[in-house]
Each structure stands twice: as C-alpha cells, then as structure tokens.
Amino acid sequence: MSLFKYSSGSQLSLPKNDQHQFAMQHAMTLFHANAIYSFIPKNGCSTMRLSVAVANGCIDGIEQGHWIHNNNGTFMPSLAEAVRANYKFVVLRCPFRRLASVFLDKFVAKEINAWMYRDVLNRNIELDDLTFESFVLSLQKKDILNSDIHWCQQSDFLLYKEYSDYFSLENFSKAMSTLKEKISLDVIDARPLTMHGIDGYELLDDKDYSQMNAFDISILKRQGKCPSPASLYTPKLIEVVKRVYAKDFTLYKKRCDARDLLF
Template identity: 60%
Template structure:
C-alpha cells in the first residue's frame, strides 16, 4: 500500500522518505480522503480547498492561512492506511520546470535565494537563465534540493491512487472530486499569482538564454515566454534524462500526448 515503507527496516518514524510523503499528505475529513500535494501542481488551489472543506477557513479572503498550515491536516498512519479515497495531481515535467523558473526565479522568491546558496552564491539571480538552471540540476544534490523541482514520484505516499489527475486537464479533477467525494475546488490563482494565465504568451523566439531580469521586465509589461519557448532540443533531452521516472509516471497515469515534448 505505502510506496516507501519498506525502503529500510528502521522504525517507520525514522524512514525519511516515508515521513516526507506523509508530510505532503492532507486528509479531507468528511470523505476520509487523502490528497498528496506536489508543489507547482495546482497545490495552492487544493490546499485552500481542503482548508475550506475541513472548516478551518471560510473562503479565499483568508487564503494566506494555508502557507503556515501545510501539515495541519496531515493524516496519522492509521488514517493514511484506511483512507477511502486517495488522489494526486501530476504535471508535465517540462512544464513544471518552466513554471518554477518563470515564477520562483524571475520573481526572486525565497526558493531562488536558497538555490543561490546551494551554488555557494556563485550565481547572480538577475543573470540566471533557464538553460543554466536546468543544466545545474544535473549536479547532485540539486535535483532533489527543493520541493518545487524535486521529482514528483518522490511525493507519492501510496503505490496506487484512486485517481491521478493531470494539471493540464484540471477541469476534470474539479468535476470528479465533486462527484466522488462532494469536494468543491476553490481557485487560488488570484491569491498566489503563480500562473501565467494573465500574460500574453511569447513564442516568437527562443528564451532559454534570456536572463531572469529581462523576463521580469517582460512580465511587468504583461508578456511572458511560453513554456515551450524556454526549451532547446538539448534541454529537452536533458530533462528526459533527469526526470525519466516522472515522465514514465505521467505517461502511465495521464495522457502522454499532453507532454510538452513527446
């Protein structure tokens, strides 16, 4: 049932991988459901929705509550083992990395400064390009160093879920969750501002070597490179190598035709 419980034969409380996954699980009380949340996969919207469903906040106006309460709804071992319904949202790995860069790095959020520290402060965040970011992930331990680009398969508490939703078709998740567990999804995008839905998407050039500062200037003008415009063939092949397990997971549980690159 559990994905990593037999990784070692230590006390389960000392099994780091299992406990990590438990920390990224949320219980929906009225349906005895467990949601495994993966950063950059629509998790702000679903964390907000869980908080509302569990009666802790009344709406998006209290939405910032969720950021200090990621483990408030963490299930016990028994609750996780006896959950009636388990679900997770996956995302195309190519799009997820592009989203991380356009959000966390262009805005110079705390995750970007942590990344700089990991590189011994030898990188200037204003000058950082998407190409440099992706290539740096090939150097251990960078790929697993931050939850926003850590491989998605490392968040999966269970070997199997009742539903695997694709962020690329989030409308299906909204309908299914309402039908199966009477769960209402409340859109948190206006709260977080993480998405690119409000920008004019640029496909007129390749932006893989465009500095984060220059992309920030574009965003202030209401424009943003598309996810696809950040990639070169070299970067596509590198991501295929680095995130091979995530690509296989997405292709198996979602529609591989929805991957940004085949």
C-alpha cells in the same frame, strides 16, 4: 502487499524512514470524505490546499487564503488515517511545464526558493543573470535536484503504491468534476490569491528564450508579456529534462494522457 510506496524499503523504524516521512508530510486528510490528497508543489497545490482547508472547516474561502501557507502540516494524516482512507488522489503535471513554471515564478520574482538555490551553488551566481538553460543544466547534480520541493521529482511525493485517481494539471477540469462527484469536494481556484501562474500574460513564442536572464524576463512581465513554456526549451534541454526526470515521465505516461506533455 504493502500499501505504502516507501514503508518496506528501509529497516529503520517508520518515523526514521525519510522517504516515507517526506511523502507523509506532503499528504492531507479530507475529514468529511475519509480521503487523502498528496500535494506536489507547482501542480496546482495552492488551489487544492485552499480547497482542503475550506472543506475541513478551517477557513471560509479565498478571502482567508493566505492561511494555507503556514498550515501545510495541519492536515497531515496519522498512520491510521493513511491506512484507513477510502479514497486517495494526486495531481501530476507535465515535467516540462512544471520546470518552466518554477523558473518563471520563483526565479524571475526572486522568491526565497531562488535565494536558497543560490546558496546551494555557494553563491557563485547572481539571480538576475540566471537563465532557464543554466538552471536546467544545474539539475543534473542530485544535490541541486533534491534541494527544493518545487523542482524535486514528483514521484518522491507519492505516499501510496496505488491511488484511487491520478489527475493531471493539464486536464484539471476532469479533476474538479470527479472530486465533486466522488467526495463532494468543491475546488476553489487560488490563482487570484497567489498570482503564480502566467494565465494573464501575453505569451511569447517568437524566439528562443532559454538564454534570456531572469531580470530581462521580469521586465517583460512588467509589460504584461512572458515567454511561453515551449520557448524556454532547446532540443538539448528537452533531452536533459527527459533524463533527469525519467521517473516522472514514466509516471505521467502511465497515469495520464501522454499527449498532454509539452514535447
């Protein structure tokens, strides 16, 4: 039985197998432990990429943390390293929370990913006017769903058919203790560096925020407030996300605690 998830799915040479190469490009080698980490954007990956960089001896700590943003491919494994790895792990996330995080971070702050999204839509939208509802509904089109690594399906990033451990961001303390115990990895929290999370905000649950535009949410965030992930969803949007990310929900329920899903 093949070790890799995508290697046998194409008769092309492996370097030309796009699915396999995509997964390889999002894998990192931990040299001291002969381990492979598959990183998925918006799944605590800045914290884990920082931790890998420190463990591999390339930086001293969070003070040099911005180094990670230009070095995603630095620790990409060779085929031999990927085959011989003794330990493989990945961090999954509730698909509902991941999408909310994308919108509240990338779109509200109008980062480059948001501008690229606008280009995919032929610049037919203004980012300030974009709502979470319109963003989610647009993901029903495959070209939009697959246009950015921050919201494409988590299952696309899996290099292996089976990992030694599947962790969830919702229960990240378990990942930290297990990685320390099994491969002596110290997990370093990168949130003070990236400021991508909503931990420091007063989370609002007082009404439906699915149709509040990104500009108005940015005003709230300047006031130290932010819509909670749950407040962005309507029953309609819940069903759309369940359908669009069906494979991710199946993966999460199989490998993590389904009770940690937002809905």
